[in-house]
Amino acid sequence: MTDDQQLIEPGAETANPDSRNERREFFKAALGAAAVTAAGASALAIATSASAATIADNDIFVFLCQLDYLAGEYFSFATTGTGLSPALLTGQTADTVGAATGARRVTFTDPVVTEYAAEITRDLVANITYIRAQLGTDGVRSQPAIDLGTSATSAFGKLATAAGIDTAGAFDPYASDGNFLLGAFMIEDVLVTAYIGAITVISDKTLLAAASGILATHAHHAAVIRALLYAKGATTPSLRTSADKISNVRDNLDGTTDLDQGISPTTVSGNLVSNVVPAAPNGSILGRSTGNVLNEYYLNSASVSLGGFFTAGLNGTIKASTAN
Template sequence: MLGHYLTRNQVADVVQRRSERRDFFKKSSGFAAGIAGGAILTACGGGSSSSVAQAPPGPSDADIFNFALNLEYLEAQFYAFAANGTGLPASQLTGTGTQGAVTGGRAVTFVDPVVRQYAKEIAGDEIAHVAFLRTTLGASAVAQPAIDIGGTDPNGAFSTAARTAGLVGPGVAFDPYASDENFLLAAYIFEDVGVTAYKGASPLIQNKTFLEAAAGILAAEAYHAGLIRTVLYAKGVATPALRSSADAISNARDSLDNSQDVDQGISPIGDSSNIVPLDSNGLAYSRTPGDVLNIVYLNSGAVSRGGFFPAGVNGALVLSSALA
């Protein structure tokens, strides 16, 4: 269990992680620049297939928005049940691909009125995101896939995620609806992932209207993530296990998505809080769609289903990344 401050070895580990994150950003920037350069050459008619390597075609803007819609379905259903006791209306679930049901979900009996109010605010935002993306995509919007947000099955998604983080043992369920604290930790599983997903997708979006919309949702998700991290951090003053549990979830996410150690927990670094997870340049980091799917599928391999999406997601981007 982590205390209120990191040990000298842990501080050294944080410095090392920041160095790794800096290298990661350099690689990511080069990748983005390569895509942009290939697009410019193609648009200007420069080069030829024999003399200039052409960038492979990437996902369309609709593919990216549909990928985001899958994630918004997951977040909206979790928050809607936790805050209101009901999920999304049936009219917001249809679309292309296979429509699936939601497993689990129920209202949290909140003790702290502030947490209850936060939950209701985020639920409203996530429900609005689903409606907005569906309207933007029109007839091409994907249907909600099967989603597992249950809290009583020891083999369910939340329990598996908690077990990956070492929060529960074999055969023990993690119930995100059992308490304010469990709800916050469950929300923490999602929020940082949403921010990094939109950040990673932004260089791939071609249409400026779509890019502006994605930036707006990214900003909202960043507010949500900061809020959840702040509440866990504050409550961790009296209950340090909340901070150490959030750190363990961060490490679990890092163990699933790729070989880069970029995710960050919330425990203090020296005399500074760590509410906002950034690199040494003060920038948020990115995840590819495949890396995001590693986390929500709860699998470090290249798979097409599992975890919170037991039958996979709908759309063109369905395969997670192989851990390298």
């Protein structure tokens, strides 16, 4: 089995954004009023395996740092033309520092997108610096190899093809403001769910506070990206439908539970409502286990240890995705 064998191919569900909205509404209706009760809230909690609960706090932090390298490199290249500082990439001597390949600077045309992207880049660099400081020199692991390319066989290309948003078989997130936002949507939304999952298993209060603070930062980033795509989608509808299709692929990768949401509006009580915040019926954002997070970034619904954006896997103890 190849590492991307389980990547869901485009089909009727990903081709029709309305079906995504219908599935989301069914999910909400199925949960019903009980979802806001204490019992309902526990049912919405992230599913974690028994082994996940015993993972050391430092291992969780290493895992989050590995993921932040992906977002940091993407935004850094897109806004400055260069990747993260080499001083932020090294770790334990046993690690090999992986390169982030295939990225380039975006020629932004919208000053609002330019300014937001620059701010998010600054925040991501600060997040990585902070996490590395929390881990200390003995706990830091090097950046893994990261694929940020634009070919049909790149992570972006495979995800875009599976979503049916690029008929040419490739996707270039550096070609325009809209494409950049879709690339950011592919990465940041999943990061938020990774941090939500992490804070359910971190026991050290200092590390929990650090992870919670960074979670809030990522949530702001994801909301900005979703809001920009939604706003620009008013005049370029394909941005909304493309985000919906990416969301559908993500839902197929991480199992049968409907955890992901696109951005297209729905009608609620006769009123058109946006979907900038992908909230569950109780108003909270759902999280993912470490294995399900890696299903998304490896672009694989099977249990594997590399693929997608991380061509050689992650450095650290947490490496495997979940079999779905």
